[in-house]
Amino acid sequence: MNIIGISAFYHDSAASLVVDGEIISAVQEERFTRVKNDKNFPTNSIKYILEENNLNIEDIDAFVFYEKPLLKFERLIETYLAFSPMGLKSFIKAIPLWIKEKLYQKEGIINEIKKTFHKKIDGKKIFFSEHHLSHAASAYYPSSFNEAIVLTLDGVGEFSSTVVYHAKDNRIDKVKELHFPHSLGLLYSAFTYFLGFQVNEGEYKVMGLAPYGNPKFKDLILKHLIDVKEDGSYQLNMKYFNYSIGLTMTNKKFQDLIGFEKREPKDKLLQNHMDLAASIQSVAEDIILKITRNLKQEYKINNLCLAGGVALNCVANGKILKEKIFENIWIQPAAGDAGGSLGAALAFYYLSENKIKEKKPIISFTPYLGPKFTNEKVKIELDNLKANYKYYEDEELFEFVSKKIMENKALGWFQGRMEFGPRALGARSILANAKSLDMQRDLNLKVKFRESFRPFAPAIMQEFSHSYFDFDENFESPYMLLVTKVKNNKNKTSDFVGFEKLKNIDTNIPAVTHVDYTARVQTVSKESNERFYSLLKKMNSEFDTPLVVNTSFNVNGEPIVCSVKDAFSCFMNTNLDFLVCENYILNKKDQFQ
Amino acid sequence: MKDILIEFYLYMKERKKYWLIPIIIMSLIFGGLIILSQGSAIAPFIYTVF
Numbered sequence: 089m090n091i092i093g094i095s096a097f098y099h100d101s102a103a104s105l106v107v108d109g110e111i112i113s114a115v116q117e118e119r120f121t122r123v124k125n126d127k128n129f130p131t132n133s134i135k136y137i138l139e140e141n142n143l144n145i146e147d148i149d150a151f152v153f154y155e156k157p158l159l160k161f162e163r164l165i166e167t168y169l170a171f172s173p174m175g176l177k178s179f180i181k182a183i184p185l186w187i188k189e190k191l192y193q194k195e196g197i198i199n200e201i202k203k204t205f206h207k208k209i210d211g212k213k214i215f216f217s218e219h220h221l222s223h224a225a226s227a228y229y230p231s232s233f234n235e236a237i238v239l240t241l242d243g244v245g246e247f248s249s250t251v252v253y254h255a256k257d258n259r260i261d262k263v264k265e266l267h268f269p270h271s272l273g274l275l276y277s278a279f280t281y282f283l284g285f286q287v288n289e290g291e292y293k294v295m296g297l298a299p300y301g302n303p304k305f306k307d308l309i310l311k312h313l314i315d316v317k318e319d320g321s322y323q324l325n326m327k328y329f330n331y332s333i334g335l336t337m338t339n340k341k342f343q344d345l346i347g348f349e350k351r352e353p354k355d356k357l358l359q360n361h362m363d364l365a366a367s368i369q370s371v372a373e374d375i376i377l378k379i380t381r382n383l384k385q386e387y388k389i390n391n392l393c394l395a396g397g398v399a400l401n402c403v404a405n406g407k408i409l410k411e412k413i414f415e416n417i418w419i420q421p422a423a424g425d426a427g428g429s430l431g432a433a434l435a436f437y438y439l440s441e442n443k444i445k446e447k448k449p450i451i452s453f454t455p456y457l458g459p460k461f462t463n464e465k466v467k468i469e470l471d472n473l474k475a476n477y478k479y480y481e482d483e484e485l486f487e488f489v490s491k492k493i494m495e496n497k498a499l500g501w502f503q504g505r506m507e508f509g510p511r512a513l514g515a516r517s518i519l520a521n522a523k524s525l526d527m528q529r530d531l532n533l534k535v536k537f538r539e540s541f542r543p544f545a546p547a548i549m550q551e552f553s554h555s556y557f558d559f560d561e562n563f564e565s566p567y568m569l570l571v572t573k574v575k576n577n578k579n580k581t582s583d584f585v586g587f588e589k590l591k592n593i594d595t596n597i598p599a600v601t602h603v604d605y606t607a608r609v610q611t612v613s614k615e616s617n618e619r620f621y622s623l624l625k626k627m628n629s630e631f632d633t634p635l636v637v638n639t640s641f642n643v644n645g646e647p648i649v650c651s652v653k654d655a656f657s658c659f660m661n662t663n664l665d666f667l668v669c670e671n672y673i674l675n676k677k678d679q680f681q
Numbered sequence: 682m683k684d685i686l687i688e689f690y691l692y693m694k695e696r697k698k699y700w701l702i703p704i705i706i707m708s709l710i711f712g713g714l715i716i717l718s719q720g721s722a723i724a725p726f727i728y729t730v731f
Contacts, residue, residue, distance in 0.1 A: 158692045165705060183712035192685045
């Protein structure tokens with residue numbers, strides 16, 4: 089049975105292919121259109137999926153949309169009704185859009201497919217999954233657990249913002265939930281907005297900014313903005329928020345409470361902003377820890393699955409791990425809405441009448457589910473781009489690359505199938521020397537063109553991760569979703585505040601050590617990514633360095649590169665020194681500018 | 682249009698929220714009128730509306 093899962097029309101649209109319960113392909117539309125978080129129907133993604141797998145559109149048995157538009161519309165109407173007559177301005181803007189584009193999505197999907205593939209598909213082939221069920225399925229089925237507690241946390245689905253499921257023997261049963269407008273995701277996004285970052289995109293920045301500040305506003309937040317119960321359930325004080333019916337996330341009362349003005353994107357980041365980021369991060373961690381502790385106590389199940397946008401908060405994930413609340417944790421790397429496309433397809437397959445009676449299979453999950461370019465294809469593309477390149481056999485390629493990394497060169501690393509989800513995991517990555525003192529600043533300013541405060545993550549050989557980081561031996565973190573302490577650091581205490589803290593980092597891997605001496609680690613094994621592992625192995629044997637800086641192959645504001653052409657363009661427009669596309673290496677000095 | 686109405690009917694039947702029917706109908710009429718008077722429906726980004 090061929091099932092295509094679709095996420096679209098909100099942000100981060102994507103398509104996934106599941107064949108007889110196996111995950112075959114998954115890709116985000118932004119990678120093709122080059123529009124960050126593209127929300128349009130994933131036409132290019134579906135096209136890629138069909139071509140890659142030699143399928144025609146008629147071969148698809150079901151198209152499953154990742155949420156239920158009618159249920160969402162009901163929430164919208166009920167919200168406007170509850171706040172009436174407030175919210176008229178938002179109502180006037182929202183309702184026509186819903187009527188025109190969003191309400192009858194079945195027809196929308198049929199039309200979009202007809203427009204691209206010139207075939208009208210039967211409406212009976214189109215199905216709708218619930219938003220949080222899609223997230224839950226994306227985390228439970230690819231995990232190795234037969235029984236697990238599945239926690240999904242995000243902004244808002246149809247009605248829910250936080251949902252707990254009990255999953256066992258292929259079944260996923262909802263056991264409790266919290267409803268909109270009370271939402272941890274929206275609370276975090278409200279602070280993201282107030283700090284001058286883009287909602288749905290800047291949450292990473294808030295998380296990265298937090299260690300520069302002190303949680304001075306934490307008590308204020310807990311006293312006025314959110315009431316958190318012992319079991320982790322919570323209620324927001326909507327007096328301070330405007331997102332239910334307004335056109336902004338926060339209101340004047342929020343600003344008055346915080347005591348300073350909302351930051352605009354171009355404004356300088358001040359200590360107050362850092363303190364506010366630290367405060368909301370600390371509140372979010374407390375809530376997530378309370379929820380997970382309570383779930384463990386209540387259900388006494390050893391396995392936890394996480395998904396939903398909030399599950400990308402790797403600092404909070406690291407705290408759950410550190411406290412050893414659950415024996416095992418599995419987090420879907422595409423935890424945001426793109427991953428909903430995968431979950432929708434999996435839920436449709438495994439929750440059908442005959443499958444829930446079967447034993448849950450072990451799906452071998454890999455995040456490398458996107459387009460791949462063979463050496464032949466790479467050569468053709470590079471010739472078309474009039475690039476100057478040299479072919480290297482594997483062994484000499486790993487040797488050359490590791491040498492250049494240790495010479496503090498920054499490289500674009502383009503290998504194999506592209507990753508699904510927001511993290512670059514060694515397929516579309518920029519690699520650099522983790523031991524370099526200046527690399528964090530240089531990469532941010534000269535290559536990524538982004539804020540200088542943002543940290544970089546390490547990718548390390550699996551067997552060495554516990555030597556460098558506070559992980560148990562054999563612990564795996566293959567998707568870069570967990571933050572942990574860097575070992576052997578001097579953890580100098582000093583009077584440095586704010587961005588000055590960057591000068592205080594004293595470890596042997598400063599480029600991947602954040603100012604609070606933590607790192608968001610990717611462990612690499614031969615099984616998870618053989619080529620990347622071979623490179624790290626070479627670095628270790630030649631230079632006693634089993635790790636590198638691994639950051640996404642893109643510049644600020646652009647999606648991660650997908651094709652050779654994208655990679656070449658990014659290479660030429662940044663200060664990257666080398667580009668490594670499969671077995672071809674391009675030196676910047678050899679290119680015509 | 683017929684499909685939309687059938688789907689709405691089935692949806693309401695399942696959700697058993699019949700009290701919402703007049704409100705939804707009014708919203709649809711109101712929204713339709715706005716579309717007719719504006720010619721297009723372009724809204725700015727509103728986080729929770731989509």
